[in-house]
Amino acid sequence: MTGKLSLQQGGSVWLLLSALVIGLDQLTKAIVLQALQPYVPQPVIPGFLNWTLAFNTGAAFSFLADREGWQCWLFTALAIVVSGVLARWLAHTPRREWRTTLPLALVIGGALGNLIDRVRAGHVTDFIQVYYRDWAFPSFNVADSAISVGAVLLVWFGLFMAKKPSAVP
Numbered sequence: 001m002t003g004k005l006s007l008q009q010g011g012s013v014w015l016l017l018s019a020l021v022i023g024l025d026q027l028t029k030a031i032v033l034q035a036l037q038p039y040v041p042q043p044v045i046p047g048f049l050n051w052t053l054a055f056n057t058g059a060a061f062s063f064l065a066d067r068e069g070w071q072c073w074l075f076t077a078l079a080i081v082v083s084g085v086l087a088r089w090l091a092h093t094p095r096r097e098w099r100t101t102l103p104l105a106l107v108i109g110g111a112l113g114n115l116i117d118r119v120r121a122g123h124v125t126d127f128i129q130v131y132y133r134d135w136a137f138p139s140f141n142v143a144d145s146a147i148s149v150g151a152v153l154l155v156w157f158g159l160f161m162a163k164k165p166s167a168v169p
Helices: 011-035 070-091 098-121 142-160
Strands: 042-045 049-056 124-132
Touching: 011 049, 011 070, 011 098, 011 124, 011 142, 070 098, 098 124, 098 142, 124 142
Parallel strands: none
Antiparallel strands: 042 049, 049 124
């Protein structure tokens, strides 16, 4: 297909999935903010999974969390730019190409879900804690999960499910 895609053909409809991710992320965060005490684990699956309310002023794995506050603006700007670039990519991708549109929509929804936290509270609310004995994965949330799953799917589909070039007759 050459030329521009019409609104009906483009992948922008997948932004509905992004909106669903944002809504689910914000809903779960509102629930845990009411139901949990910060940094007090509530076992869900003993020995494996806790609900643990935590606040992250940094990025993934608390990257730059120990800085004086400027990182919030950096991650806010980054989320806006990345989401804009991915939304443009999404709009220019045919909606039927779900191997591209699905991961993009997940990453956009996750990035904007965490962006809402940063703008509203100056930090991201995390609450899912996976652990085993003395090892614990950093706490995360629905938005983080969507970003991670979307990024992995984008790489996976790009590497292993790419369209093979058609043979020239």
